[in-house]
Amino acid sequence: MMDVKQLWNQRIGAFLKEAVGYSRYIVNSGTIVFLVFAFIGASYYYSVLLEKLPRTYPVEWLIVLLFSLLLTGGKIRTFLKEADLVFLLPLEGRMGPYFRASIVYTFVFHALYVFLLLLAVWPLYTHRMGESAESFLPLLVYLLVIKLVNVAGRWQEQRLREQSARAAHAGGRWLANVAVLSVLFSQGFVLGNMIATLLFFVVAVFYYRTLSRQYIHWEHLVQIERRMVSRFYSFVNQFVDVPHIENKVHRRAWISMLVDKVAFVQRNMYTYLYGKVFARSDLFSMFVRLTIVGLIVIGLIRDEWGKAIAYFIILSLTGTQLSTLRQYYRYVFWTHIYPVPSTARQDAVVRVVFVAMIVQSVILYIAVLVPFTVGWHLVIAPVIGIGFSYVYSYRLLRRKLQEN
Amino acid sequence: MEPILQVQGLTGGYRKKRPIIHDITFTVHPHEMVGLIGLNGAGKSTTIKHILGLLQASNGSVRIHNQTLQEMPEAYRASYTYVPESPLVYEDLTLWEHLELTAMAYGLDRKTFEERVGPLMEEFNMKDKRDLFPQHMSKGMRQKMMIMNAFLVQPSLYIIDEPFVGLDPIGIRSLLELMVKMKNTGAGILMSSHILSTVERYCDKFVVLHNGRIRAAGTITEIQQQAGMEGVPLDDVFYELTKDQSV
Numbered sequence: 001m002m003d004v005k006q007l008w009n010q011r012i013g014a015f016l017k018e019a020v021g022y023s024r025y026i027v028n029s030g031t032i033v034f035l036v037f038a039f040i041g042a043s044y045y046y047s048v049l050l051e052k053l054p055r056t057y058p059v060e061w062l063i064v065l066l067f068s069l070l071l072t073g074g075k076i077r078t079f080l081k082e083a084d085l086v087f088l089l090p091l092e093g094r095m096g097p098y099f100r101a102s103i104v105y106t107f108v109f110h111a112l113y114v115f116l117l118l119l120a121v122w123p124l125y126t127h128r129m130g131e132s133a134e135s136f137l138p139l140l141v142y143l144l145v146i147k148l149v150n151v152a153g154r155w156q157e158q159r160l161r162e163q164s165a166r167a168a169h170a171g172g173r174w175l176a177n178v179a180v181l182s183v184l185f186s187q188g189f190v191l192g193n194m195i196a197t198l199l200f201f202v203v204a205v206f207y208y209r210t211l212s213r214q215y216i217h218w219e220h221l222v223q224i225e226r227r228m229v230s231r232f233y234s235f236v237n238q239f240v241d242v243p244h245i246e247n248k249v250h251r252r253a254w255i256s257m258l259v260d261k262v263a264f265v266q267r268n269m270y271t272y273l274y275g276k277v278f279a280r281s282d283l284f285s286m287f288v289r290l291t292i293v294g295l296i297v298i299g300l301i302r303d304e305w306g307k308a309i310a311y312f313i314i315l316s317l318t319g320t321q322l323s324t325l326r327q328y329y330r331y332v333f334w335t336h337i338y339p340v341p342s343t344a345r346q347d348a349v350v351r352v353v354f355v356a357m358i359v360q361s362v363i364l365y366i367a368v369l370v371p372f373t374v375g376w377h378l379v380i381a382p383v384i385g386i387g388f389s390y391v392y393s394y395r396l397l398r399r400k401l402q403e404n
Numbered sequence: 405m406e407p408i409l410q411v412q413g414l415t416g417g418y419r420k421k422r423p424i425i426h427d428i429t430f431t432v433h434p435h436e437m438v439g440l441i442g443l444n445g446a447g448k449s450t451t452i453k454h455i456l457g458l459l460q461a462s463n464g465s466v467r468i469h470n471q472t473l474q475e476m477p478e479a480y481r482a483s484y485t486y487v488p489e490s491p492l493v494y495e496d497l498t499l500w501e502h503l504e505l506t507a508m509a510y511g512l513d514r515k516t517f518e519e520r521v522g523p524l525m526e527e528f529n530m531k532d533k534r535d536l537f538p539q540h541m542s543k544g545m546r547q548k549m550m551i552m553n554a555f556l557v558q559p560s561l562y563i564i565d566e567p568f569v570g571l572d573p574i575g576i577r578s579l580l581e582l583m584v585k586m587k588n589t590g591a592g593i594l595m596s597s598h599i600l601s602t603v604e605r606y607c608d609k610f611v612v613l614h615n616g617r618i619r620a621a622g623t624i625t626e627i628q629q630q631a632g633m634e635g636v637p638l639d640d641v642f643y644e645l646t647k648d649q650s651v
Contacts, residue, residue, distance in 0.1 A: 249496050249537055264517070269508035272501075273494065280496045333492045336458055338509040339482035 004098040011079040025240040060185040072174040156211035270348030298367035304377040319392040346401040354393035361385025407431035408592040413464035425616045432592040439603040440596040442613030484561040485554035491546035493538040500534040506553040543570040564595040604638035
């Protein structure tokens with residue numbers, strides 16, 4: 001007889017151990033310092049915004065929207081593995097304690113988010129409501145109860161086989177949340193709200209009862225778990241190289257088609273491979289995100305020095321992130337089989353990173369130009385762009401590649 | 405005629421001190437299909453890895469066109485293609501892109517690539533699968549993709565490791581027909597498989613491995629003679645040859 005609760009404890013233990021191990025790298029990476037600065041900056045702008053915002057502005061809609069999304073969404077972590085489809089499937093009837101533990105675990109995590117969001121919107125809320133604002137603790141408790149009901153509902157929904165059915169249920173849940181929350185944040189704990197909440201609970205119980213008769217959709221749960229694990233690893237991968245990272249492949253036909261333009265010759269084969277990898281992996285979305293952030297930040301800065309420094313920072317961030325391209329297919333079997341020297345792989349990684357950085361420096365130059373004022377930064381930016389792209393990819397990255 | 409593949413007194417394995425295969429000697433000539441057979445753990449995969457150049461021999465040598473990997477690494481590698489036992493794919497590339505990548509790796513020009521790829525897609529019934537990612541393929545489709553990659557190049561030697569598992573009956577037939585076609589144009593084929601009836605029917609010569617050593621080798625008649633079982637099908641000969649120590 002297998003104790004499923006013990007199995008759950010084992011898995012959560014293994015995961016937490018791994019997460020704590022990685023957290024050391026995240027703390028060391030300087031991200032915390034960055035976050036503290038970002039927090040101070042954001043709080044400053046927040047207080048400025050509060051002063052300017054007229055008290056009559058119906059900001060509760062924003063609060064309702066944010067909370068409705070937070071309460072409705074969120075995936076349940078089950079820590080299921082692919083092999084469970086074979087080994088745990090026969091135990092479905094006895095999996096109760098295991099899945100209950102998953103639900104509780106998920107709720108605890110989500111409760112933290114609810115607390116943080118409430119903390120964040122609290123100044124806005126009191127600013128708008130003034131005297132008639134409810135106090136913090138009852139609001140928090142109330143929201144947490146709704147969150148718990150939502151997590152339980154989410155769990156039952158996941159038994160549904162059809163994606164469209166699951167989406168429809170989640171949509172219904174969202175509407176119910178919006179209804180309850182709108183009354184809560186505009187009028188506080190009034191009778192109408194209590195009735196709405198009561199209805200919400202009745203529906204939730206009905207939900208739970210009817211859906212729990214369906215079998216668990218194991219494949220879907222495993223899929224979700226896989227997605228969440230890979231999201232966790234790609235987050236950690238920003239700070240430290242994670243060996244077993246599994247990435248989602250996006251087709252991105254329009255961008256990966258550009259790679260087809262490379263000449264169809266033997267020495268380009270790895271350029272072709274790594275070009276496609278760059279276009280289809282998370283590296284490309286990261287590249288686009290950083291470029292957009294760069295355009296906004298550099299565009300907003302008025303100072304010439306500031307523009308040049310920001311330009312350099314964005315480029316070096318992109319370079320660092322792109323350097324993970326070298327991890328892809330590093331140990332792939334075929335490199336030993338192809339009649340192509342193994343150094344061709346390194347050359348291709350360097351080339352793809354260089355081209356991507358050059359493209360970004362050209363795009364970011366537009367933001368350097370805005371608003372058009374004659375100054376030395378117009379000359380220095382292209383020098384930084386091309387020079388740094390070259391030095392980073394052909395010198396620093398190449399050295400890294402040769403080391404391993 | 406000069407052999408394409410020459411394995412001479414090959415002893416080796418993953419660690420120098422503990423060889424898995426001992427004193428393996430056989431050849432593959434042009435127009436020849438050689439079946440490498442043996443039980444699980446007999447040393448088939450290890451032998452193949454040595455031929456591919458993934459492992460270092462502690463004794464003996466492997467030559468393709470009379471050259472070792474050390475002497476001419478690129479020429480050595482360019483002269484064979486390999487179909488692995490289980491598909492090894494790039495998750496980021498579609499079927500079509502795998503084929504393009506292989507063509508580039510082996511230096512095929514665009515024109516040759518396009519001439520060869522059409523019939524292959526047709527033969528393996530993959531024409532409407534060309535933009536599929538491996539994630540969305542079945543095991544059989546991935547296996548077909550591996551086979552198509554290998555046959556696209558048209559090298560002088562094919563090394564094929566247990567290709568039939570997961571293939572549908574039409575796929576198996578297509579593969580066998582292709583092998584015969586390539587053999588007739590002068591290629592050599594080394595194939596490892598457990599499907600003995602197919603091996604017997606298609607291969608010209610056999611190498612029976614047992615516990616890392618050659619137990620018997622040659623044509624079917626020679627093997628039957630070595631086992632003292634003339635006129636008996638390969639299945640039964642194989643059973644006799646490999647049963648002694650398994651008790």
